Amino acid sequence: MIIGIPKEIKTHEYRVGMIPASVKEVVSHGHRVYVETNAGTGIGFSDQDYIDAGAQILATASDVFAEAEMIVKVKEPQAVERAMLREGQILFTYLHLAPDPEQTHDLINSKAVCIAYETVTDKHGRLPLLAPMSEVAGRMSIQAGAFALEKSRGGCGMLLGGVPGVEPAKVVIIGGGVVGANAAQMALGLQADVTVIDRNIDVLRQLNAQFNGQLKTVYSTNDSIEKHVLEADLVIGGVLVVGAAAPKLVTAEMIKKMKPGSAIVDVAIDQGGCVETSHATTHSEPTYIVDDVVHYCVANMPGAVARTSAVALNNVTLPYIVNLANKGYKKALQDDKHLLNGLNVYRGQITCESVATSLDLPYVTADSAIA
Template identity: 60%
Template sequence: MKIGCPTEIKPQEYRVGLTPNAVRELVGHGHAALIQRGAGLGAGFEDADYLAAGAKIAADAAEVFATSDMIVKVKEPQAAERALLREGQILFTYLHLAPDPDQTRDLLASGATCIAYETVTDARGGLPLLAPMSEVAGRLAPQMGAWTLQKANGGRGVLMGGVPGVGPANVVVIGGGVVGTFAARVAAGMGAEVTVLDRSLPRLRYLDDVFGGMFSTRYASAGATADLVAGADMVIGAVLVPGAAAPKLVSRAQLGDMKHGAVLVDVAIDQGGCFETSRATTHDDPVYEVDGIRHYCVANMPGAVPRTSTIALGNATLPFVLALADKGWAAACREDTHLLQGLNIHAGRLTNAPVGLALGIDAITPDDALEL
């Protein structure tokens, strides 16, 4: 199979879908790899590194899309890239379709088979291709929030750890999954007073057992959430409903109860955001203000540390890329029900029910798609 990897064109996105080590593995399995010129530069990989691994270098994205059987990317294809997809081609990348009707429509029209990193599952019920980027985003969230809290950046002027005689910042993390856990660990490590909210009592017990007094936990009732958000200097939104739009857990009305200059960091923005006032921003212009509350809603946070993110993502995706290349998408998905859960679109049909519910589109099951 010929696997193509184009340069990412989303603003301020420096990650790349394949590392030279991944190319070496693919070539070792008898496949061909085509990398767009300069695709890896943002993550510190030269074209010479890919050539040494056995890849060929393409002049532009059009060549990559036109000659490859499978496209491996990081972020969802932008409009110009979607126009290059063709019937029968495999697209393997993050998609986040639920809040993006334009992308969904274009991918359905392309006839391509689209497998989303974020809905591939594992035997423990986890999301193994989302986890590495969730770990990165979780670690980044308090760092970005602390920067936004600085007065020069429009924030309250609060230091995360305080100083002797002055209390630390009050940080609330909504969601105790991978993002929330790493965000809480880093915020607590910076000296902040941290509370994690979640609706899963087993998860709250786990966090208490493992992290002890590092941070507090509370059940995420509407009342508890409202009270804690009102007293927070920083709120980190870390809620995920796999494949579906994120629930809106903080309303615009609640902003009026918050401290002026407090910060909302919405890590769920890829799925539409978990604050009513969230809208996607970029690393070029990451912060905006609503009713005196600073919002940091960058939709590709891990892109800020592209080398770490690229290597971490590549470690997770490589086994699936090899399976798809070695066996073809249908055989690979028949053998691996967890990979099958990543199938979002095939032959002009939507195959993810939560996306269908969010966008009002009829969906078939992934198993039905295998029979098409």
């Protein structure tokens, strides 16, 4: 199979779909890899590194899209990239379609085979291709929140961990999954006062055991969310509904009542955000203020630590890339129901029920679509 790796073009996105080590592995299976020039230079991988791994360098993204049978990316294709997709071409990347009707309609019209990292599952019901970026984003959320609380950034001027004689900041984490657990780990490490809110009692028990009772756990209701958000200095939004738009758990009315200079980091922004006043920002302009509350809503947070993120992502995507290349997409999808869960758009049809529901579009099951 011919695999294409274009350079990412989202603002301040330096990750790359395949690092040279991944290319070398795929080439060893007899496949060809075309890489757009300078695709990996932002994280220290030169064109020569790719050549040494067995890839061929092409001058433009359009050259890569024209040659490749499968496009491997990191972030969702931008409009100019979507225009280059063709019928039957495989697109393997993060998509986050539920809050993005424009991208969804473009992918439908392309008639490409679009497999989303974020809805691929494993035998335990987890999301193995989302997990490493959720780990990164969860850890980064505390760094970003500390940054947003600085007075020069519009925050209240509070140090997360305080100092002797000064109480620490109150950090409220909504969602106790991978993002929430990693955020809690970082916040506790900085000696903040940490509360995690989740609607799954087993998750709360697990977090309590994991952190030896150092954090507070609260069952999620509208009342408990409002109570703790209004008391918080920093709120981390780490809610995930697989494939669907994130629920708006923090309302605009709550924002109005929050402490002046408090901060929100909405990690769920890729899926539309779990805060009503959130809208996507970039690493160039990461924050904005609504009702004296600093909002950090960068839609590709792990891109800020692009080398770590790219290697971590490649560690989990590589076996799927090899499988798709070795078997072809149809057999690979038919043989692996967990990879099949990643199929979001298939030759003009929505094959992810949560995306179809969120966007009020017709839905067909993935297995019937490829049968």
